[in-house]
Amino acid sequence: MSDYNFAYLDEQTKRMIRRAILKGVAVPGYQVPFASREMPMPYGWGTGGVQVSAACLTPEDVFKVIDQGADDTTNAVSIRKFFEKTAQVSVTEHTKDATVIQTRHRIPEVRLTEDQILVYQVPIPEPLRFLEPRETETRKMHALEDYGLMHVKLYEDIARHGEIATAYAYPVKVEDRYVMDPSPIPKFDNPKLESAALQLFGAGREQRIYAVPPYTKVVSLDFDDYPFDPSKADYPCALCGATESYLDEVIVDDSGGRMFVCSDTDFCAGRQEAAA
Amino acid sequence: MTKNQNIPERPPLLEVHDLTKNYGARTGCADVSFNLFPGEVMGIVGESGSGKSTLLNCLAGQLEADSGAVMFDTRADGPRDTRLMSEAERRMLGRTDWAFVHQNPRDGLRMRISAGGNVGERLMAVGARHYGDIRSAAEDWLTRVEIATDRMDDRPAAFSGGMQQRLQIARNLVTGPRLVFMDEPTGGLDVSVQARLLDLLRGLVRRMGLSAIIVTHDLAVVRLLADRLMVMKDGRVVETGLTDQVLDDPQHAYTQLLVASVLQV
Numbered sequence: 001m002s003d004y005n006f007a008y009l010d011e012q013t014k015r016m017i018r019r020a021i022l023k024g025v026a027v028p029g030y031q032v033p034f035a036s037r038e039m040p041m042p043y044g045w046g047t048g049g050v051q052v053s054a055a056c057l058t059p060e061d062v063f064k065v066i067d068q069g070a071d072d073t074t075n076a077v078s079i080r081k082f083f084e085k086t087a088q089v090s091v092t093e094h095t096k097d098a099t100v101i102q103t104r105h106r107i108p109e110v111r112l113t114e115d116q117i118l119v120y121q122v123p124i125p126e127p128l129r130f131l132e133p134r135e136t137e138t139r140k141m142h143a144l145e146d147y148g149l150m151h152v153k154l155y156e157d158i159a160r161h162g163e164i165a166t167a168y169a170y171p172v173k174v175e176d177r178y179v180m181d182p183s184p185i186p187k188f189d190n191p192k193l194e195s196a197a198l199q200l201f202g203a204g205r206e207q208r209i210y211a212v213p214p215y216t217k218v219v220s221l222d223f224d225d226y227p228f229d230p231s232k233a234d235y236p237c238a239l240c241g242a243t244e245s246y247l248d249e250v251i252v253d254d255s256g257g258r259m260f261v262c263s264d265t266d267f268c269a270g271r272q273e274a275a276a
Numbered sequence: 277m278t279k280n281q282n283i284p285e286r287p288p289l290l291e292v293h294d295l296t297k298n299y300g301a302r303t304g305c306a307d308v309s310f311n312l313f314p315g316e317v318m319g320i321v322g323e324s325g326s327g328k329s330t331l332l333n334c335l336a337g338q339l340e341a342d343s344g345a346v347m348f349d350t351r352a353d354g355p356r357d358t359r360l361m362s363e364a365e366r367r368m369l370g371r372t373d374w375a376f377v378h379q380n381p382r383d384g385l386r387m388r389i390s391a392g393g394n395v396g397e398r399l400m401a402v403g404a405r406h407y408g409d410i411r412s413a414a415e416d417w418l419t420r421v422e423i424a425t426d427r428m429d430d431r432p433a434a435f436s437g438g439m440q441q442r443l444q445i446a447r448n449l450v451t452g453p454r455l456v457f458m459d460e461p462t463g464g465l466d467v468s469v470q471a472r473l474l475d476l477l478r479g480l481v482r483r484m485g486l487s488a489i490i491v492t493h494d495l496a497v498v499r500l501l502a503d504r505l506m507v508m509k510d511g512r513v514v515e516t517g518l519t520d521q522v523l524d525d526p527q528h529a530y531t532q533l534l535v536a537s538v539l540q541v
Contacts, residue, residue, distance in 0.1 A: 144364045148371070148401025152386075155400065156393050158407055159429050223407040 007054040007087040013037055017055035017209070021200055024211035029174030030142070031125050036207040046079060046104060047204025049121035053102045056117055056200070057083065063091045064098035069106040069246070069263030076104075095266050105168070107189040109245045109267040112197035114214055120183045122203040125210065127171045127181035147179050150221060158226055170228075173219045174212060182218075188230045188246045193218040235260040240271035287349055289314045289455060289487050290335070295344035297327075297334050303511035304330035308344070310506060310516065314454070317481060317488045319502030319519060321495060321534065327511035328491045329459060335489065336376050336457045337366045348373075348455070371401045375448035379460035381440035384447070385432045391418065391443055392428040398451045417446040421476060438469035442476065449480065456481075456488040462497055474500050495538055499523060507531045 005011065013035075020034035039047040057063065063083055067076035071093040079102060080091050092098050095108040102119040112118060128138045131149045141147065150171055157165045170187035174180050182193055183201060193199065199212040212218060222228040233247045238259040245267060247260040262268035288311040297304035305327035312318050320328045333339035335346055337358055347355045351373065358366060370376070378384040385394055395414040396404070404410050415425050421442040423435075432440050441461065448456065461477065462470040478501055481488055490501055498505055498519055505522040507515040507530065515528040526532045 140363075144367055146367060146401065148397055151400040151405070152389060152393050152397045155396055155407065155410065156389055159390055159392055159411075222405075224405050225407050 004086045006059070007057045007083065007089075008039075009037065009051065009054045013051075014055045017051055020209040021052065021055065021211060024200070024209050025198070025213050027178075028212055028216050029178030029180040029210060031208040031210045033207055034209050036204045039204065040082075041078070043205040044123060045075060046102070046121035048202030048206075048209070049102045049104070049119050049204075050079060050082070050202075051204060052119045052200050052202035052209060053079075053083065053100060054087075056100055056119065057087050057089055059087070059089065061089050061099045062097055063087075063089045064093060064095065064101045065091075066101065066103040066106055066108065066264075068104060069248070070265045072265065093266050094270075095264075105184050105186075106246070106263060107185055107192045107195075109242075109262070109264045111192075112195050114196045116197040118195070118197050118199045120185075120199065120201045122181070122183040122201045122206075122208070124169075125181055125201065125203040125206050125208040127169075127179050142178060145177070147173075150179055151223075154221060154223065154226075158223070164222065164226055164229075167231075171221050173221060175217050176219075179221070180210065180212075180218075186232075186246055187220070187228075188232045190218075190220045190228070191230055233260050237262045237268060237271075240268045240275065242268070242271055286314055287355065288312060288347075289316075289349050290489075291345075291347040291355065292335065293345040293347070295331065295334055295341050295346065297330055297339060297341045303327070304339075305334070305508070305511045308513055310513075312455075312487055312489065314487055315485045316504065317486075317490065317502045319498030319505045320489065320491045320508060321493060321498055321505060322508035323493060323534075326508040328508050330511075331508070332457055332459055332489065332491045336374065337370065338376070371398050372451055373454045375451075375453040375456040377441075377444055377448055377456065377458040377461050379463045381432070381437070381444045384444040385440060387433050388431060390429045390431055391423065391435070394432060394443060394447045395450050398447065402451060413450060414446075417450050418443075420480070421446040422472075436469075438465055438473060441465065441473060445477070445480070449484070449486075452484070454487060456486055458488060458490045458492075460492050460494075461490065462492070462494065477501060495523060495535065507534065 017034060020032045024032045039050055041047060065076040065080045067073040083089055084091055095110045100117045104121045126138055128141060131153055132138050154164050168186050169181055169184045170190055172180050172182055193212060196214050198214055201210045220228040236243045237245060237247060239261050242262055245262045245264060248263045250259050250261055252259055290312040293309050295308045296306050308331055322328050334341040346358045348358050349355050392414040395417050396410040399410050399413060418425055418428060423439055423442060432443055462473055492498060502519045505519045506513050509530045515522060515531045523535055526535050
């Protein structure tokens with residue numbers, strides 16, 4: 001197919017996005033505004049992640065897409081097909097083989113390497129948004145490191161629920177400077193944000209790109225007497241028996257039957273194969 | 277006049293020189309100068325539109341004045357002009373040494389956050405990271421402003437007007453500020469609630485040795501709270517002096533009118 005430029009976006013647009021990415025890498029956790037394009041998919045389906053992926057992909061890359069940990073859900077399948085068609089890159093479902101991984105709401109269980117790029121789809125990049133609706137004010141708060149409000153939210157959690165009840169999109173502080181929304185990943189994944197891989201975050205509708213470079217310090221916010229707890233369901237995976245992976249709860253019948261299975265399908269399948 | 281050698285001279289907490297703020301061609305306030313000493317309460321009175329709120333907002337750094345200087349005696353570096361400070365430094369002052377009590381508690385409170393969270397916010401903003409400590413400080417302050425501690429996890433929206441105003445005061449005083457700006461703190465409250473609030477304020481100001489600048493049009497409020505009085509008209513200060521002196525023996529025609537206009541019950 002020659003009607004598309006490589007990876008759908010034109011070269012000027014990719015340059016613009018790469019500049020934003022470079023700035024994001026230079027200032028870890030800082031939200032860089034960029035001129036987000038209309039993509040052939042609705043907002044909220046990963047337009048930001050797709051644009052970042054398009055700017056990162058080279059013809060030699062091996063591409064993987066995860067949606068809530070799974071490779072075979074609608075969002076993952078369509079984005080994977082999109083780049084198969086417009087960039088003719090090879091694709092894979094194996095985390096280890098991939099060089100660029102676009103993800104929605106999960107970090108793979110397998111430890112990532114320096115040769116990999118993890119691209120997140122971000123719905124709301126501003127961690128202070130639901131506490132302070134004014135964009136002018138939140139930008140000023142970031143500039144002045146005025147982050148007391150973030151802890152007020154955690155305080156409210158404890159006051160109301162007896163523990164920090166924020167279970168996903170758990171706010172982190174990057175390199176002792178910027179408070180960042182790690183996108184709606186479960187807080188179980190937060191420790192994995194300190195990674196060998198480059199992590200890029202794209203928010204298409206909100207027109208923001210930010211980044212966590214390899215080996216950057218990422219600390220989940222907490223209180224001294226209520227420390228951060230990366231909790232998960234207290235079961236082993238029903239399919240592969242893993243005890244250390246993040247689990248999805250699946251309702252299996254109408255009489256309250258349920259099972260817990262790995263949310264990372266590649267991880268689970270790999271373990272089942274190894275056991276067989 | 278001879279100086280009493282036995283009393284050590286304390287530098288003023290706030291020194292204001294020729295502060296001017298214009299709104300285009302109109303005057304907000306013009307050439308205001310005064311000193312405020314530690315532990316002193318200054319009242320600013322005048323009719324609506326006389327520039328008292330403009331002046332207060334300029335002093336508190338919420339409005340940018342056109343010219344003049346506002347020297348604040350900082351804990352670390354002595355007197356510094358707050359107008360030349362960076363925004364970050366001014367904000368830091370705003371949540372440590374300064375406090376601002378708004379007329380409408382809705383402007384000064386976070387209505388969707390519990391009373392405890394409202395009080396704790398300033399503590400967390402200056403780095404408190406121990407939930408238990410923050411909570412007990414909040415509890416202590418709610419007791420001091422006469423809010424039952426079992427209302428601690430309720431949102432301010434469920435509070436009466438007087439309680440909201442008391443909560444706003446607790447939220448502001450929790451970090452032990454040295455200077456409190458108050459904009460009509462008793463406005464919109466009925467008289468009995470007003471009386472209790474004034475009583476509370478007077479106690480707190482005296483006990484904590486606070487300095488305060490109170491803007492109001494209610495002469496009874498300044499009579500109770502203020503040591504000194506500044507009368508403003510059309511953006512200018514027309515008369516200053518000790519509160520009792522100004523109220524009992526007004527010199528300027530406008531002050532005479534103001535004092536004579538108070539309704540007697």
